[in-house]
Amino acid sequence: MRYLLATGLALAITPLAFVCLPAAAQSLGFPDDYSLMSRSSDRADAAPAQPSAQTLDKIVAVVGNGVILESELDQAVARIRARAGQRADQMPPNILRSQVLDQLIMQRLQIQRAEERGIEVSQQEIDGGIARIAQQNNMDMQQFMRAVAADSSMTMDQLRTQIREELLVSKLRRQEVMSKVSVSDEDVDRYLENQSLRNAQDREYRVRQILLPVVPGADTATIEATRDKLEALRQQIVDGDVDFAEVAADYSEGENAAEGGDMGWMEGDYLTRSLRDVVPTLAPGETSEVFRDDQGFHLVQLEDIRGNGALADQPKVMVEELQTRHILLKPNEIRDDERTRELARQIRERLEAGDDFAALAREYSDDSATANQGGDLGWVQPRKQRLDPVTRRQLEALAPGEVSPVFQTNEGYEILKVTDRRERDQTREAARERVRRTLGEQKSVEEGELWLRKLRDEAYVDVRMPGYQATGGG
CATH class of the missing domain: 1.10.4030.10 (Porin chaperone SurA, peptide-binding domain)
Structure with a gap:
């Protein structure tokens, strides 16, 4: 063999x-x-x-x-x-x-x-x-x-x-x-x-666009204000707070605004110069950065691709993310392991009684990187980030709003709270x-x-x- x-x-x-x-x-x-x-x-x-x-x-x-x-x-x-x-x-x-x-x-x-x-x-x-x-x-x-x-x-x-x-x-x-x-x-x-x-010439693209025009001769303040406005709208779209089509209908001054900025299917050969530099680099569902041409400032979202080598034919990659806070207590020279575990138990009881998680994290957590932010870890990807296995199991078991029991890791004693869950498209x-x-x-x-x-x-x-x-x- x-x-x-x-x-x-x-x-x-x-x-x-x-x-x-x-x-x-x-x-x-x-x-x-x-x-x-x-x-x-x-x-x-x-x-x-x-x-x-x-x-x-x-x-x-x-x-x-x-x-x-x-x-x-x-x-x-x-x-x-x-x-x-x-x-x-x-x-x-x-x-x-x-x-x-x-x-x-x-x-x-x-x-x-x-x-x-x-x-x-x-x-x-x-x-x-x-x-x-x-x-x-x-x-x-x-x-x-x-x-x-x-x-x-x-x-x-x-x-x-x-x-x-x-x-x-x-x-x-x-x-x-x-x-x-x-x-x-x-x-x-x-x-x-x-x-x-x-591959662009052999593809067709379904694109939505938001256009905020800049008139010829506009002063610097007007140009920057227009850019800032579109940047703010983009951030709301990327964060999932608003839908691209709704924003296009409300704010775009392009000719397709009434259709939610839908420009329909366009062959790669016939993309405008500004779109040719942006659209082929996007994955389906992805929103571009703000960019400018002689018309003004643009924001585009790629709806779909079809044709040779299209990214749409590639498997979509969705990743679960958890918005998380934690309180970490580490044994030290003054507070031994037993006293640290007891303090963690008392904090957990206060949380169960209704005390604010962020306030207790600011007061007690030994994680200097997150304590001042109320223990905020941001959006965590349990299956992709390098987490302690015990921490990962605790996170995956929590529903939004739930607080974990006290558990021990290599660093000390930890308490977790999941405030929200979402799936994010990471195909790109x-x-x-x-x-x-x-x-x-x-x-x-x-x-x-x-x-x-x-x-x-x-x-x-x-x-x-x-x-x-x-x-x-x-």
Whole structure:
């Protein structure tokens, strides 16, 4: 059977801090033959075995301060053949062995680099890796260990070694590559803009508009007052206090005001210049920022999209939000855990008797960030934000107006109140997050390939396999 460790590697780059020169490796004095005692024999300082007691093994590559043996290459090729089947059989044997050897070389260089960096993998991390593999194969640990024991291709010790090496490489790449890769909001904006421009011509848009005109020659005060008025209206719309169509009917001076600003379906080819820059960037139901053209100040809301690549065809993402207050009491040098718990109980009794939650939060809460605001946490997303699991469970159980019992968290004793619940459309935010991940993966792959080439270029590698053909794998 085939076991996969999902380490979720992403690649990125940093300059390497060492250069291994050929002379350094040559001075190690590796022979063409090597007596294999154990896997640790890929170390330069491994004790030589007695030729009479061991089977001689060929060195197929010297890599930095270690070697790759022919037996290791044979085993790796056999695993590839077993996994790839006929696809591997169709490849010329010397090409297949060359590709596998390149992979082994790169793996060995990364492991050496990780060890030089002092990166470590604990036994607990290895155990966690085994547990994840068992879970991926829908087995408990006992079933998994029996399955490994029945599999002649790999022992449990070999599996633990493989997991350790993969975790080492994963940590190394996070440290030297992924930590250096970043995707800015501007990167996401450019991607979405380019994508919108590519797709806009094949789409139709249903748009509503609010127009507050600015007469030619208007003074600065009039212009700013008009902008401020539309900004205030936009805020009411975004907060859900008023409907866009109602505001358009009451305030817009555009020709479609009577229809709630409904401009009907418009082909992407025929959007006005100002709308072309705004409408394709919106998700259905989203309201634009206020923008200006030669007519005045505009606000648009995208009702729907149809046609090629339309965002309307993408799944809508709705997120539940809870408007929340809390009181947090932390034990300290003056008030121990028992007294803190008792104070929390007394506050809860006062709340049950009708005392104001915000007033008690201002008086007693030890959360300095929210106490002055009456414990106001704003709109909280229990399933998306990083909350204490106990806090999340308490929040999800509360209806608007309800107060939680006193409960203990890692920080102390907490009391929650939910004042309102709502669902918010986060389709646009979800789309941006998908783009951010996509761009991050692209950058990681690009930078990772550069990093791997640099790693090989700066290391000493002496390939001794007969018939070897460089495959670009390094």
